[in-house]
Amino acid sequence: MRATLTIDLGAIVANWTALDGLSAATVETAAVVKADAYGLGIGKVAPALARAGARTFFVAQTEEGVDLRAILGPEPEIYVFGGLMPGDGPMMQEAKLIPCLNSLAQTADFTSIMDSDVPYALQMDSGMNRLGEEPANIAELRDLLRDRPRPRLVMSHLACADTPDHPQNRAQHSTFANIRAALPAERYSLAATGGTLMGPDYHHDMTRPGIGLYGGLPFAAARPAVTLSLPVIQTREIAPGESVGYGAFWTAQRPSRIATVSSGYADGLIRATGNGTVDLYAGDTPCPLVGRVSMDLLTVDVTDLPQVPETLDILNTHQTVDHLAEAAGTIGYEFLTSLGNRYARTVLP
DSSP states (O other): OOOOOOOEHHHHHHHHHHTTTTTTTSSSEEEHHHHHHHHHTTHHHHHHHHTTOOOOOEEEEEHHHHHHHHHHHHSSSEEEOOOOOOHHHHHHHHTOEEEEEEEEHHHHHHHHHSSSOOOOOEEEOOOOOSSSEEEEEEEEHHHHHHHHHOSSHHHHHHHTTTTTTTTHHHHHHHHHHHHHHOOSSSEEEEEEHHHHOGGGGGGGTOOOOOOGTTTTOOOOOOOOEEEEEEEEEEEEEEOOTTSSSSSEEOOOOOEEEEEEEEOOOOGOOGGGGSSSEEEEEETEEEEEESSOSSSSSSEOOOOSSSSSEEEEEEEESSOOHHHHHHTTTTTTHHHHHHHTTSSSSEEEE
16 A cells, blocks of 8 residues: 555646736736646646646746647647757757747857747846846847847746745846846746735736645645645554654653554655654644654654544645645745655546
8 A cells, every 4th residue: 555645636727727816817827837747747737727728838848848748739838947958959849849048058059050930938037146148138139139030938037036025026026127128029927926926016928836836835825736645554552761763763751652654755755854843644633743754654643543544644734745844944845846756646636
């Protein structure tokens, strides 16, 4: 019996619909499905979003875009955040992907190897200093692209949108306004999930939610998209003063019943979540995770349960990836994308 990861497509669609409803009817809501739809399965997630009305999708790499084109067919627009990498031109052109060009070098390569009618986007750095062309190089960009149509999209990315009051948001908003004035394009986009929540000043022509689709912060109103149920392998009775797990890190203060369940850090359940920082659930009843997380196993204090069930839930409506991430000192993105391939996966429509 394997642990079961249940993916709720209805919740993902509901989250996309809710985020879409936060912007004007003239603003398109795209969907970011990179990293295998944040680990939840692009083959199921992307078609569900397309059926709900998503017409534009974003991935990180060309290979992801090729796979997504085979899944969705010819109609949707598919953008590649990483742009045009060496050797990617032929498969990008064959799959009709749109590169988000990030530098003068990528732009020069694009103009030299790609057909003149191939659409493209420009990713501009507005202050994050990660990906994107510098605004100071706009004149050179325009010169390189002088024989090409306008970009299909000019975009940038906010560094601090999870903290709406951070001054960098307004600074990047202002920088992007200057970029927009200097670079004619068909459409403009600045907001991912956090920017979408910050209101119409940040929406421009397109929003690009990612983590909010999958139930993660900063979209606090999102429906949880995953449940993770772990099978109980065995239970044991221990006396006060006996310890549990590696390093004897937890010691019983009373006669206790300990359940050992199948899954551990090899399955993406980060080691730092051990020893009382999170719970597992028997229905609505929380049971503390005690001792250290090991590679394949967790130990849970089930003393107060009248009966130990066959499975205990570590992800559900009571405890989301963001709760686990906070306990581990990380973010929900990392937890979600780390959930391993040993889980039996069930998809709810």
